[in-house]
Amino acid sequence: xxxxxxxxxxxxxxxxxxxxxxxxxxxxxxxxxxxxxxxxxxxxxxxxxxxxxxxxxxxxxxxxxxxxxxxxxxxxxxxxxxxxxxxxxxxxxxxxxxxxxxxxxxxxxxxxxxxxxxxxxxxxxxxxxxxxxxxxxxxxxxxxxxxxxxxxxxxxxxxxxxxxxxxxxxxxxxxxxxxxxxxxxxxxxxxxxxxxxxxxxxxxxxxxxxxxxxxxxxxxxxxxxxxxxxxxxxxxxxxxxxxxxxxxxxxxxxxxxxxxxxxxxxxxxxxxxxxxxxxxxxxxxxxxxxxxxxxxxxxxxxxxxxxxxxxxxxxxxxxxxxxxxxxxxxxxxxxxxxxxxxxxxx
Amino acid sequence: xxxxxxxxxxxxxxxxxxxxxxxxxxxxxxxxxxxxxxxxxxxxxxxxxxxxxxxxxxxxxxxxxxxxxxxxxxxxxxxxxxxxxxxxxxxxxxxxxxxxxxxxxxxxxxxxxxxxxxxxxxxxxxxxxxxxxxxxxxxxxxxxxxxxxxxxxxxxxxxxxxxxxxxxxxxxxxxxxxxxxxxxxxxxxxxxxxxxxxxxxxxxxxxxxxxxxxxxxxxxxxxxxxxxxxxxxxxxxxxxxxxxxxxxxxxxxxxxxxxxxxxxxxxxxxxxxxxxxxxxxxxxxxxxxxxxxxxxxxxxxxxxxxxxxxxxxxxxxxxxxxxxxxxxxxxxxxxxxxxxxxxxxxxxxxxxxxxxxxxxxxxxxxxxxxxxxxxxxxxxxxxxxxxxxxxxxxxxxxxxxxxxxxxxxxxxxxxxxxxxxxxxxxxxxxxxxxxxxxxxxxxxxxxxxxxxxxxxxxxxxxxxxxxxxxxxxxxxxxxxxxxxxxxxxxxxxxxxxxxxxxxxxxxxxxxxxxxxxxxxxxxxxxxxxxxxxxxxxxxxxxxxxxxxxxxxxxxxxxxxxxxxxxxxxxxxxxxxxxxxxxxxxxxxxxxxxxxxxxxxxxxxxxxxxxxxxxxxxxxxxxxxxxxxx
Numbered sequence: 013x014x015x016x017x018x019x020x021x022x023x024x025x026x027x028x029x030x031x032x033x034x035x036x037x038x039x040x041x042x043x044x045x046x047x048x049x050x051x052x053x054x055x056x057x058x059x060x061x062x063x064x065x066x067x068x069x070x071x072x073x074x075x076x077x078x079x080x081x082x083x084x085x086x087x088x089x090x091x092x093x094x095x096x097x098x099x100x101x102x103x104x105x106x107x108x109x110x111x112x113x114x115x116x117x118x119x120x121x122x123x124x125x126x127x128x129x130x131x132x133x134x135x136x137x138x139x140x141x142x143x144x145x146x147x148x149x150x151x152x153x154x155x156x157x158x159x160x161x162x163x164x165x166x167x168x169x170x171x172x173x174x175x176x177x178x179x180x181x182x183x184x185x186x187x188x189x190x191x192x193x194x195x196x197x198x199x200x201x202x203x204x205x206x207x208x209x210x211x212x213x214x215x216x217x218x219x220x221x222x223x224x225x226x227x228x229x230x231x232x233x234x235x236x237x238x239x240x241x242x243x244x245x246x247x248x249x250x251x252x253x254x255x256x257x258x259x260x261x262x263x264x265x266x267x268x269x270x271x272x273x274x275x276x277x278x279x280x281x282x283x284x285x286x287x288x289x290x291x292x293x294x295x296x297x298x299x300x301x302x303x304x305x306x307x308x309x310x311x312x313x314x315x316x317x318x319x320x321x322x323x324x325x326x327x328x329x330x331x332x333x334x335x336x337x338x339x340x341x342x343x344x345x346x347x348x349x350x351x352x353x354x355x356x357x358x
Numbered sequence: 359x360x361x362x363x364x365x366x367x368x369x370x371x372x373x374x375x376x377x378x379x380x381x382x383x384x385x386x387x388x389x390x391x392x393x394x395x396x397x398x399x400x401x402x403x404x405x406x407x408x409x410x411x412x413x414x415x416x417x418x419x420x421x422x423x424x425x426x427x428x429x430x431x432x433x434x435x436x437x438x439x440x441x442x443x444x445x446x447x448x449x450x451x452x453x454x455x456x457x458x459x460x461x462x463x464x465x466x467x468x469x470x471x472x473x474x475x476x477x478x479x480x481x482x483x484x485x486x487x488x489x490x491x492x493x494x495x496x497x498x499x500x501x502x503x504x505x506x507x508x509x510x511x512x513x514x515x516x517x518x519x520x521x522x523x524x525x526x527x528x529x530x531x532x533x534x535x536x537x538x539x540x541x542x543x544x545x546x547x548x549x550x551x552x553x554x555x556x557x558x559x560x561x562x563x564x565x566x567x568x569x570x571x572x573x574x575x576x577x578x579x580x581x582x583x584x585x586x587x588x589x590x591x592x593x594x595x596x597x598x599x600x601x602x603x604x605x606x607x608x609x610x611x612x613x614x615x616x617x618x619x620x621x622x623x624x625x626x627x628x629x630x631x632x633x634x635x636x637x638x639x640x641x642x643x644x645x646x647x648x649x650x651x652x653x654x655x656x657x658x659x660x661x662x663x664x665x666x667x668x669x670x671x672x673x674x675x676x677x678x679x680x681x682x683x684x685x686x687x688x689x690x691x692x693x694x695x696x697x698x699x700x701x702x703x704x705x706x707x708x709x710x711x712x713x714x715x716x717x718x719x720x721x722x723x724x725x726x727x728x729x730x731x732x733x734x735x736x737x738x739x740x741x742x743x744x745x746x747x748x749x750x751x752x753x754x755x756x757x758x759x760x761x762x763x764x765x766x767x768x769x770x771x772x773x774x775x776x777x778x779x780x781x782x783x784x785x786x787x788x789x790x791x792x793x794x795x796x797x798x799x800x801x802x803x804x805x806x807x808x809x810x811x812x813x814x815x816x817x818x819x820x821x822x823x824x825x826x827x828x829x830x831x832x833x834x835x836x837x838x839x840x841x842x843x844x845x846x847x848x849x850x851x852x853x854x855x856x857x858x859x860x861x862x863x864x865x866x867x868x869x870x871x872x873x874x875x876x877x878x879x880x881x882x883x884x885x886x887x888x889x890x891x892x893x894x895x896x897x898x899x900x901x902x903x904x905x906x907x908x909x910x911x912x913x914x915x916x917x918x919x920x921x922x923x924x925x926x927x928x929x930x931x932x933x934x935x936x937x938x939x940x941x942x943x944x945x946x947x948x949x950x951x952x953x954x955x956x957x958x959x960x961x962x963x964x965x966x967x968x969x970x971x972x973x974x975x976x977x978x979x980x981x982x983x984x985x986x987x
Contacts, residue, residue: 034927035556035558035927035960035961035962036558036609036926036962036965036966037918037924037925037926037965037966038924038925038926038927039923039924039925041923042923042924063608064608064918064965064966065559065608065609065610065611065965065966066918066919066924066965081923088561089561090558090559090560090561090563091558091559091610091966093559093610093611094608094610094611094966112611113559113610113611113612114611114612126561131612132612134655135655135656152656153655153656153657154655236778236827237778265827304876305876305877306876306877307821307822323877324822325875325876325877325878325879326819326821326833326873326875326878326880326920327821327822328880328886328919328920329878329879329880329919329920329921330879330919330921330923332877332879347879347921350919
């Protein structure tokens with residue numbers, strides 16, 4: 013063997029012997045020495061790609077306009093999981109539903125440290141707290157709503173729904189549940205866990221909010237170009253529809269209904285951001301914020317009435333969050349994790 | 359399954375009837391083996407005698423013996439290939455000249471191609487993929503089988519037992535005469551793949567055992583070859599794979615008991631007719647693919663069934679010894695039915711390929727070719743290619759080559775017809791590729807360097823539209839600039855000690871040049887899952903009856919988001935094989951040990967898909983050989 017070959021061999025073994033420390037996905041820019049927790053933090057839930065395990069939380073400070081990505085990983089030392097679906101605050105804890113991981117990470121809202129993990133869910137979507145020891149979790153595939161025991165953070169039972177359940181809302185011991193693959197909103201008795209009523213809306217009911225007159229608003233997309241979408245105002249005491257506003261374009265796919273902290277302004281996404289008042293009798297004819305070629309994926313209204321809108325761009329790159337003030341003027345924009353879709357305001 | 363077998367028999371009978379048209383001719387034989395040989399100007403990596411190699415499957419073979427990037431999800435999972443920065447759908451695979459990529463997906467899962475179905479493989483990089491067909495914007499891989507008419511009887515039985523329940527059994531019998539050959543191969547592969555891994559998704563990264571990752575594959579290969587005289591050769595080639603694979607979840611996601619079955623039948627009838635100045639080659643093929651994917655928890659039961667009928671006629675004429683013209687006509691239909699479609703869809707394709715080649719005895723050669731395809735009655739983009747090669751030194755050791763081609767990749771049936779969001783208005787992806795290479799080849803050493811440049815326009819990507827429904831769109835333009843280096847050296851120290859060294863390195867800068875997506879921050883960034891650096895090294899040492907093979911690959915980090923903020927770290931697993939041969943006159947046996955992931959590296963190729971640490975395999979191979987040497 014000539015000298016050259018020997019060198020080559022040595023080179024190869026040199027390669028082989030340099031051991032690395034990194035295993036799995038890495039994000040060097042996400043790692044910050046300390047995460048500063050402020051009173052007015054905005055958490056952005058980033059869904060991540062299905063099957064890639066890259067769901068994450070980004071933290072935004074609206075005073076300093078600064079962003080920290082991968083907050084959950086930073087604080088807790090492991091990745092959040094696969095497909096973040098929703099974040100719900102209840103009893104001073106933040107319930108982060110991680111859909112394809114079939115789990116809920118419960119975070120302390122003062123430092124984002126995990127206090128518990130609820131596992132064993134099928135395809136969880138949204139969390140709805142009933143009381144200090146009980147909560148419901150809607151599900152895409154299990155055909156059931158899971159009942160959680162919040163004292164032990166375990167599954168304690170279920171309510172058979174025969175299909176996909178989405179956003180839920182508790183009013184006067186009644187839980188109203190969206191059933192997106194039908195045109196129903198279910199009403200469950202929060203004490204007996206029995207489905208007591210079904211309210212017929214349009215197909216694809218997926219988001220539900222409560223206004224300051226104690227009336228419910230349900231937004232239905234109309235399915236995939238199947239029917240016209242609708243916005244329905246419902247009286248939760250009688251389970252009757254007070255008024256219905258129909259989207260004239262069958263191809264429209266309105267989603268993400270939110271209510272401002274004042275309880276009188278409603279916002280939703282429909283090829284841009286639309287806004288209306290709970291006293292309006294018709295749908296707005298134009299958007300207050302145009303998409304301009306972007307694809308708005310999530311929306312949140314802050315306690316100071318700022319409008320946060322996320323753009324997932326091509327779904328494989330860092331998404332962008334646009335922050336507008338209440339007059340829809342752009343205040344800031346910043347890069348977050350992959351597929352930003354939900355907001356939680358401290 | 360029953361229907362597949364019936365079809366199998368009908369096709370075999372049809373092809374056998376062709377045998378009767380064979381006629382006697384006494385002209386001198388022209389020595390042509392492949393239908394269209396890659397011109398001298400093209401870049402090709404050849405891997406011959408595959409069955410004797412100590413690799414598990416095609417993806418293993420390619421990732422170890424070449425510096426080509428294989429995206430492997432691990433045992434039981436998908437395994438796809440990326441050449442020169444292009445996507446996995448931009449590598450076309452051919453089995454004896456017949457395109458075998460899935461018509462619905464446009465790409466192929468390498469784990470459905472067991473090694474025992476293949477004798478030789480040729481990787482056609484860049485422009486050289488044009489000779490096979492369209493669509494290979496990165497390149498193409500030819501998988502070929504052939505007969506040795508000197509063979510009388512060759513039989514071997516192989517048993518492999520390894521970690522994680524690996525149990526592989528293979529029996530192959532090749533027998534025949536100077537005129538007739540039959541090749542039969544049967545195999546069964548079992549593995550549980552329940553290896554331990556570090557669960558990085560949990561606090562404290564506990565060690566867990568992989569679940570739901572069992573693989574059961576059965577396969578059969580039967581080939582008949584008939585050579586009545588020097589001018590005619592007939593063959594019927596077929597293989598059938600029945601595969602069951604459990605699909606493990608990513609780290610941190612509970613198993614949903616997902617699994618996939620594939621039943622794939624490939625049948626081909628061939629007639630080769632050699633004359634003094636011409637060569638005819640007719641091929642008729644049938645490929646059937648039944649795939650069933652089941653996820654009980656999500657109530658998904660997806661069925662995909664595709665049937666492809668393909669015919670190809672090739673004619674080559676030699677004007678003089680060194681000047682030739684090749685013409686090839688192809689016609690075929692793909693019929694697909696899928697749970698994702700609202701109805702059955704099919705696609706017709708016809709193509710004409712013409713290539714002119716001249717080799718001068720002054721040391722240069724050149725080739726000009728074009729391909730015109732018609733898809734469902736519509737003209738596809740015209741594909742021209744040009745190449746030249748020149749021997750710089752008179753001993754023909756040092757040469758320089760150049761080639762350039764245009765190419766296209768038609769949208770797959772899923773892209774066009776997926777219900778509800780397929781896009782029948784999709785444009786074909788357009789490629790341009792060029793390369794320049796220098797080779798230094800003599801008996802002792804082989805060195806090649808080839809810088810290349812390629813551009814892929816109208817790159818198809820699935821994106822959610824205004825209504826939130828995902829749909830394929832012609833999104834971006836991608837530029838790939840790279841260089842490939844390879845060095846191979848054989849050293850015969852003595853009759854007892856032989857050393858063979860092979861190493862390769864690929865560099866590619868694959869960037870998103872422009873995009874129709876608003877606010878796209880990935881412009882100028884490296885594409886996801888395309889490593890800039892891939893290195894491989896193979897050392898084989900034969901000493902008396904012992905053989906050692908050491909294999910090292912180093913794959914650089916890959917970005918996993920288009921804005922290049924997150925990445926998968928580099929990985930550098932190595933393998934070691936030790937074999938011992940017991941040789942009798944007509945009988946022989948090989949026993950050996952294979953250590954995979956020798957240094958016990960903890961790594962993942964695809965994010966959150968763990969791969970096994972160090973693992974072992976022992977093998978026994980008994981050969982019976984009655985061939986006259």
